[in-house]
Each structure stands twice: as C-alpha cells, then as structure tokens.
Amino acid sequence: MMALHPKIIDLTLDRMWRLLAALGHPERDLPPVIHVAGTNGKGSTQAMIRAGLEATGARVHAYTSPHLARFHERIRLAGRLIAEDHLSDVLAECERANGAEPITYFEITTCAAILAMARTPAEWTLLEVGLGGRLDATNIIARPALTIITPVSIDHQQYLGDTLPQIAAEKAGILKRAVPCVVARQQDAASAVIEAQAARLAVPLLAQGQHWHAAEDRGRLEFQDETGLLDLPLPNLPGPHQIDNAGTALAALRHLGVSADACEAAVTRADWPARMQRLRRGPLVDAAGAAELWLDGGHNPAAGEALAATLARMPPRETHLICGMLNTKDIVGYLRPLAAHAASLTAVSIPGEANTLPAETTRDAARAAGIAADTAPGVAEAIATITATAPSARLLICGSLYLAGRVLRENG
Structure with a gap:
C-alpha cells in the first residue's frame, strides 16, 4: 500500500x-x-x-x-x-x-x-x-x-x-x-x-x-x-x-x-499512552533500577512548554532526558523550555525511521538550548550510562511519538 x-x-x-x-x-x-x-x-x-x-x-x-x-x-x-x-x-x-x-x-x-x-x-x-x-x-x-x-x-x-x-x-x-x-x-x-x-x-x-x-x-x-x-x-x-x-x-x-x-x-478513566506516562514494568524499567522512567511523545515547541510545566509541578528530582526527534521538527524550540529542568540530555537516533535526526544533531541542538548533552547508540544504553552516575534520578524519554512507540515495543 x-x-x-x-x-x-x-x-x-x-x-x-x-x-x-x-x-x-x-x-x-x-x-x-x-x-x-x-x-x-x-x-x-x-x-x-x-x-x-x-x-x-x-x-x-x-x-x-x-x-x-x-x-x-x-x-x-x-x-x-x-x-x-x-x-x-x-x-x-x-x-x-x-x-x-x-x-x-x-x-x-x-x-x-x-x-x-x-x-x-x-x-x-x-x-x-x-x-x-x-x-x-x-x-x-x-x-x-x-x-x-x-x-x-x-x-x-x-x-x-x-x-x-x-x-x-x-x-x-x-x-x-x-x-x-x-x-x-x-x-x-x-x-x-x-x-x-x-x-x-x-x-x-x-x-x-x-x-x-x-x-x-x-x-x-x-x-x-x-x-x-x-x-x-x-x-x-x-x-x-x-x-x-x-x-x-x-x-x-x-x-x-x-x-x-x-x-x-x-x-x-481516560487512558492515553506516551503522554507523560510512568513506565512501571518491563526490561527497560528493570534496567533503570531505582530510577524513575517516564515516556512522553510531544515533539513541538508547545509540547516542550507543556512538558516543562509538568516537570515544574512534579516532586523535585534530578531529571535526565533521553531524546530522539525527526528532522521535520523545531528541535531547539522544543528543548529550550526544558533546559531549566534537565540536568542532562542523551541524544539517540530513532531506529527504522528514515526522517530521524542523527543523535549528533540532537545533541548539538540541546547544547544550543542550554542543556549539557551527549549521545548514546540507543535508549537502553542511555539508561545504563545515566544510572551509572545518577542511580535514583528521573529519566524522561521524549521527543517523538515514533521513539515512544519503539520504547513501548522494546519494553514489552
């Protein structure tokens, strides 16, 4: 088709x-x-x-x-x-x-x-x-x-x-x-x-x-x-x-x-996955250990502002972003509101998506938005790297519904 x-x-x-x-x-x-x-x-x-x-x-x-x-x-x-x-x-x-x-x-x-x-x-x-x-x-x-x-x-x-x-x-x-x-x-x-x-x-x-x-x-x-x-x-x-x-x-x-x-x-009673969803079970949650694992599929500047407002209302906790985005989005505009709430950002590419931004491009955009950033080969690797030094942090996977879907599949 x-x-x-x-x-x-x-x-x-x-x-x-x-x-x-x-x-x-x-x-x-x-x-x-x-x-x-x-x-x-x-x-x-x-x-x-x-x-x-x-x-x-x-x-x-x-x-x-x-x-x-x-x-x-x-x-x-x-x-x-x-x-x-x-x-x-x-x-x-x-x-x-x-x-x-x-x-x-x-x-x-x-x-x-x-x-x-x-x-x-x-x-x-x-x-x-x-x-x-x-x-x-x-x-x-x-x-x-x-x-x-x-x-x-x-x-x-x-x-x-x-x-x-x-x-x-x-x-x-x-x-x-x-x-x-x-x-x-x-x-x-x-x-x-x-x-x-x-x-x-x-x-x-x-x-x-x-x-x-x-x-x-x-x-x-x-x-x-x-x-x-x-x-x-x-x-x-x-x-x-x-x-x-x-x-x-x-x-x-x-x-x-x-x-x-x-x-x-x-x-x-409404249920809507990947909209600031707390992941509570599955292999990625197990890998995160004592860290909280969250998932959000917002991907434009307005979604970044909404996500930042949500983080501002949550109990204080060191927050690290794991982010992958498509090349059709205003990535700096999305990330700029999040800079005040993120201790770091680990950029990933979205597997299987032709329009994914390379992780290096997302990393550079995050730095331009004022967030300390690096790259990882994938979400699991990013979780392992972050929790090695911040075992009780809040980890937020964000930036694209396509990445969110991939995470939900990987996490069972």
Missing part, C-alpha cells in the same frame, strides 16, 4: 472521494461523528471524550494516529481495538477497490477504518485529524454532530503554512455549516481565523474563556459553563495542560447532554 503513492503525505481529498465512492460511501453510514482537529491535545481530549461517552453505556468508535506499538491502536470499534482478521479483511477490500490508482498510506488506511466503523454498530464515532484539517483524509463527513479544535500552534509548516493564521485556517477547515464547534484556548491570531470561518458558516462556537472555563482549584478540577458548575477530581492524565484538555472534553460532553457522573469518568 505504501508503494501506491510516491509521497507519504499529499494533502488533497480527491483520492479519498474516489475510493469512498468505489466502496459505496461508507462514510455516510457512520454513527454520529465528533471530529477533532488541533496541534496539541487532540489525542488526550479524544480519549477523555471516549471515556465519558462509554461511561453512559454507549458504544464508541475511535480513529487516531499515529500508532505507537501496533497499527491496530488506530482503529477502535465499539470500544475494542480492531481484530487482526477484521483489519486484514478491510485493508484487502480497500486495496481491491482502489486497484493500482495512486493513494497515500494514510488515505487508504483511513478508508479501511471508516469501512470497519460503518459496519459495526455503535452510538458514536470519534475521528481525530491526522494532519491539518481542511484537506485531511478524515475531513469527509458532510455533517458531523460536533467539531472540536484543540490548541493550535506552529508545527508541520512544510504542509500547513509558516504562520499561525495559515495553520489555524487549515484546522478551521473541519468546520461545517451550522454544526457547533468546541474551541480550546487559542492564541489571538488563531482565534481570529477560527472565529471568522465560524461566522462565514454560521457555526455556533463554544469557546474556552467565553462559554466555558476550566481551572485547577485546591487540588480539584472546576469546570463552569452555562449549565452550571462541575467540581471534579483532577485528570488522571498528568500535567497542568491536561486541565485545558479536560475542559475541552467536558465542554463537548456537556453539549451532548451527558451526566455529571459521565463527566467525572471522562477525567478519571
């Missing part, structure tokens, strides 16, 4: 419409769709919405990308990851329907996900945008039940544009006429673009800071909207940025009319 198109990413919807038509337009048979775009927080927000809807007894489909350890993670049918034989069948059906026509890997696998979801009974479908929004392969739903835009920041400039307004315009491309949209906290330049597009399409906006508020207060999460006040436990997903993600999820759930108990389940 990856050989069907010379580019991994080629943003247009023409090929999607052609293949969906050949498949009999399964996108028209999906349960009500909640479509999620944004730069950061899409996955966490979607995971919380899913937890809240499932707490009502609803069956929920969910589509997300990229996967970490196994492709099946991308497609969840009525609450369960797609089975191997089911995945093989829908992929083969899409391949037959497509023939030798050009189509990208993401497009044909998105069609397979839609086909599987359309044939499996459920009450809701959660679709996470892969890249951008306007021309993303998921943007083929004529009338979703709800759209969501999480925080927009600079990322993927080679595809979406060099400025925040340009990128926000691509994200706002998921808005549909008169369909409500929940909008998370945005920079002014992004808000202006989203609001202008909403006005053109008569989209009712439910915007953070205007129509709803979320904040931590004395160790609790307080959410306020026009319906009233919710006093909830803090999100089980760690980090202060998860307060806003939880608020976005709660605003969506309240719009859908779920109960307060379901809202509480949204913030306490």
Whole structure:
C-alpha cells in the first residue's frame, strides 16, 4: 500500500472521494461523528471524550494516529481495538477497490477504518485529524454532530503554512455549516481565523474563556459553563495542560447532554499512552533500577512548554532526558523550555525511521538550548550510562511519538 503513492503525505481529498465512492460511501453510514482537529491535545481530549461517552453505556468508535506499538491502536470499534482478521479483511477490500490508482498510506488506511466503523454498530464515532484539517483524509463527513479544535500552534509548516493564521485556517477547515464547534484556548491570531470561518458558516462556537472555563482549584478540577458548575477530581492524565484538555472534553460532553457522573469518568478513566506516562514494568524499567522512567511523545515547541510545566509541578528530582526527534521538527524550540529542568540530555537516533535526526544533531541542538548533552547508540544504553552516575534520578524519554512507540515495543 505504501508503494501506491510516491509521497507519504499529499494533502488533497480527491483520492479519498474516489475510493469512498468505489466502496459505496461508507462514510455516510457512520454513527454520529465528533471530529477533532488541533496541534496539541487532540489525542488526550479524544480519549477523555471516549471515556465519558462509554461511561453512559454507549458504544464508541475511535480513529487516531499515529500508532505507537501496533497499527491496530488506530482503529477502535465499539470500544475494542480492531481484530487482526477484521483489519486484514478491510485493508484487502480497500486495496481491491482502489486497484493500482495512486493513494497515500494514510488515505487508504483511513478508508479501511471508516469501512470497519460503518459496519459495526455503535452510538458514536470519534475521528481525530491526522494532519491539518481542511484537506485531511478524515475531513469527509458532510455533517458531523460536533467539531472540536484543540490548541493550535506552529508545527508541520512544510504542509500547513509558516504562520499561525495559515495553520489555524487549515484546522478551521473541519468546520461545517451550522454544526457547533468546541474551541480550546487559542492564541489571538488563531482565534481570529477560527472565529471568522465560524461566522462565514454560521457555526455556533463554544469557546474556552467565553462559554466555558476550566481551572485547577485546591487540588480539584472546576469546570463552569452555562449549565452550571462541575467540581471534579483532577485528570488522571498528568500535567497542568491536561486541565485545558479536560475542559475541552467536558465542554463537548456537556453539549451532548451527558451526566455529571459521565463527566467525572471522562477525567478519571481516560487512558492515553506516551503522554507523560510512568513506565512501571518491563526490561527497560528493570534496567533503570531505582530510577524513575517516564515516556512522553510531544515533539513541538508547545509540547516542550507543556512538558516543562509538568516537570515544574512534579516532586523535585534530578531529571535526565533521553531524546530522539525527526528532522521535520523545531528541535531547539522544543528543548529550550526544558533546559531549566534537565540536568542532562542523551541524544539517540530513532531506529527504522528514515526522517530521524542523527543523535549528533540532537545533541548539538540541546547544547544550543542550554542543556549539557551527549549521545548514546540507543535508549537502553542511555539508561545504563545515566544510572551509572545518577542511580535514583528521573529519566524522561521524549521527543517523538515514533521513539515512544519503539520504547513501548522494546519494553514489552
């Protein structure tokens, strides 16, 4: 399938419409769709919405990308990851329907996900945008039940544009006429673009800071909207940025009319690996000994700021980074916020990734960001080197979801 198109990413919807038509337009048979775009927080927000809807007894489909350890993670049918034989069948059906026509890997696998979801009974479908929004392969739903835009920041400039307004315009491309949209906290330049597009399409906006508020207060999460006040436990997903993600999820759930108990389940039962995840078992954990081992897949400057804020809130502990990144990212921008919290950085290349930055390049970028840095052949070697001199430190593996996926596979 990856050989069907010379580019991994080629943003247009023409090929999607052609293949969906050949498949009999399964996108028209999906349960009500909640479509999620944004730069950061899409996955966490979607995971919380899913937890809240499932707490009502609803069956929920969910589509997300990229996967970490196994492709099946991308497609969840009525609450369960797609089975191997089911995945093989829908992929083969899409391949037959497509023939030798050009189509990208993401497009044909998105069609397979839609086909599987359309044939499996459920009450809701959660679709996470892969890249951008306007021309993303998921943007083929004529009338979703709800759209969501999480925080927009600079990322993927080679595809979406060099400025925040340009990128926000691509994200706002998921808005549909008169369909409500929940909008998370945005920079002014992004808000202006989203609001202008909403006005053109008569989209009712439910915007953070205007129509709803979320904040931590004395160790609790307080959410306020026009319906009233919710006093909830803090999100089980760690980090202060998860307060806003939880608020976005709660605003969506309240719009859908779920109960307060379901809202509480949204913030306490969500599971989203590699987002400041504490690894507690496995061979890498064993190798770390008394050291804490953490994993995070954030990879852009906004993610670096969120990660730094998370570290600032954690109990004081000497922290060492193990970092691998792709060559499409602003690595110095990502690392600069972390300089105040990192005793050192050990750079690694990401095995099997054509676009990995060489470890030496990551090391040099870390030094430019103000972090003492060196290289290691791999994550296991980095753990051994760090714990030899800092046996009780906090070790944070970070920089790319592709590295995070590799770590999860290596760690069992």
